[in-house]
Amino acid sequence: MQFDARAAKLLEPGRHLTIDGYPGLRLEATESSRTWTYRYKSPVNGAMRQKKIGRWPAVSFAAAIVEWEALRQKREAGIDVAAEARRERQSAVAAKAAEKEKNKGALTVQRVCDLYHAGHIVRNRGEKGQVEIARMFRTMLGDLAGKEAAEVSRADAFALIESYAHIPVQAQILRRELGAAWEYCHDAGKLAESVPNWWRLILRGKLKSKGKAINGVKRGALKRVLSPQEAGQLIPWLPNFSRDINDILTLYLWTCARGVEITAMEASEITEEDDGLWWSVPKAKTKNAKREDATDFRVPLIGRAETIVRRRLNAYPTGYLFPSYGKTGHWEQKSVQTRVYYQQPYSNTAPERKRIRLTVTHWAPHDLRRTARTFLASMGCPRDVAEVIIGHMLPGVEGVYNRHSYDKERRVWLGRLSEYLEQLAVKHG
Template identity: 60%
Template sequence: MFNTMLGDMADLPSTAITRAMAFDLIQKYAAISPVQAGKLRCELGAAWDYAMDAGRLPEAAVNWWRLILRGKIRSKGKTIEGKNIGVVKRVLTEDEIGELIAWLPNFAPIITDVLMLYLWTGTRGSEIVGMSGTEISEEGGQVWWTIPKIRTKNARHETATDQSVPLFGRGLTVVLRRKKLYGDGFLFPSRHKVGHIEQKYVTEQVFYRQPYSQIRPEQVRPRLTVTHWAPHDLRRTSRTLLAKLGCPDSVGETILGHMLPGVVGTYNRHQYDDEKRLWLFNLSEHLESLAKRFEI
């Protein structure tokens, strides 16, 4: 990113960078690619932070990258088939969910299983692909997936804890099958490196199957019949279904791994394990009923 975006500025001494120069660089990219501009600003800010901490910049140096355009770089949303469709937060309809579940086996098994877990657990993609057999346990006849705090988005919060996810239905089937195959190792191992597959790989595979994807157009492959969605939209869809089923917000947010806000989050240390079992079971049953609409 630095090699391709800094241009002539790359050859300047750090102390020569002014606020105006920093602003002009980021603003130039923000006009054409806001997301990439935000990443560049973030990485430059981190580089300056490190240099200042290490004493490689004067005491009076200012990290302009942390100060310019704060909160002012906005994504223009997705562009599909040359048309900007804006910032889309997609929630699949119930018919679309049933149709998609029936279609999922057209993906490679590893992608099918990840997408199934998005729907059946509502967890984050990074948490799913990083799942290991050591995180799976059984207690009182219930199989649990315990996501270590360090692997969650709440790792930086002192009061955060490990996230317990009760498994049901097709989500349970996926996990038990993969644990039988891979034991205590990563349940979604990569074929190309040591470790697990990346979340972005799943996103790329979903886009590759969209009817509007122009990636390797000469290759014939099944195209999705439920379109214009990304894996993260399945997490949003599960949360919406939970709300429709009557799940209390506090439980629904805990299922997603969100920390409860304000005073509630500060004083309420209840983990809602019993409630999660109830509502994820209800979600599983509802997903099954939607899938049956499209069974052949």
């Protein structure tokens, strides 16, 4: 019979169609498919053989004829096509196994990253950083993870980083950490010196962020600092937040501390000393935790900061001063950020809920720390004092030889900052 698509669709499972003029070509039916096959006698031993051509209708009748003709010519040339196909499959499996065995001891890209993570990241980064770098290596390397590190070409490196160019900040981090991983394995003797570190060479200066997007509009790559007028307007507005958020944001301005340090403040870290109230953040809770020469972060509590901490000490004489029901037991920085965004006039979070909107916009909690540091500079605070106040370690030789605690200077300049912030609130509030 001639091929009939309707008859093919109605073909019952276990039955087959043959086509006039094409000996051996059959369309066989199962419960779920229709498959073209070539049935023939082996030219080697005369046994009946069958070679699959493909599923219909993905493989059309015309395409099946072309393949049938090629197989028939091979058979007439004395080749058992089914046996040949079986040998090719076996060869492919053997080749894959051999390649796997060959690479079993090879230093792959993933292995380079694992060595770097265990030997450097775990020793020098905080827990959050360790988890993030491990996640990045686990999810962003793609097929390159299994490739031998010594065989990675410049094109390979470019292709991987370029594939993340739409998220340039993350692409920069991946490029930086892979470059550091190659460098680490070079230093450790795990990679031959002749193996190039392409990560250091590709796309230098070409991965630039367009800034944070708000409602689909890019703000641009900028570091937000509130003007004196904006700070003066914001300070009287802060009580519109909950008491916890108001207190935390106020401490950003009055202490210049980091959000993660403020939200994890504990009663045991507060001490009454001869010159007033102090907050001593343990080194382990600071950004400098891995630095051998780092010390606890000392913060004199003055003005509104002192008022807030004394009030909270009365309410929470032990444990965290900003307790929460979360897994950490205290407020987290990201939760504070969420509350601030919720009050922004452009926030679409729960639009059906009525709320008072911020009048000073486009800022995040960390911008308040940056703003306070900028105010210190504008007031004439010496750079080394201001850097110590915000918890930065002094660089270079100065950091090695200058062991002055700056406690007196901290209290003097944070006292002046407190007075300045109060003046702004009166003037612009």
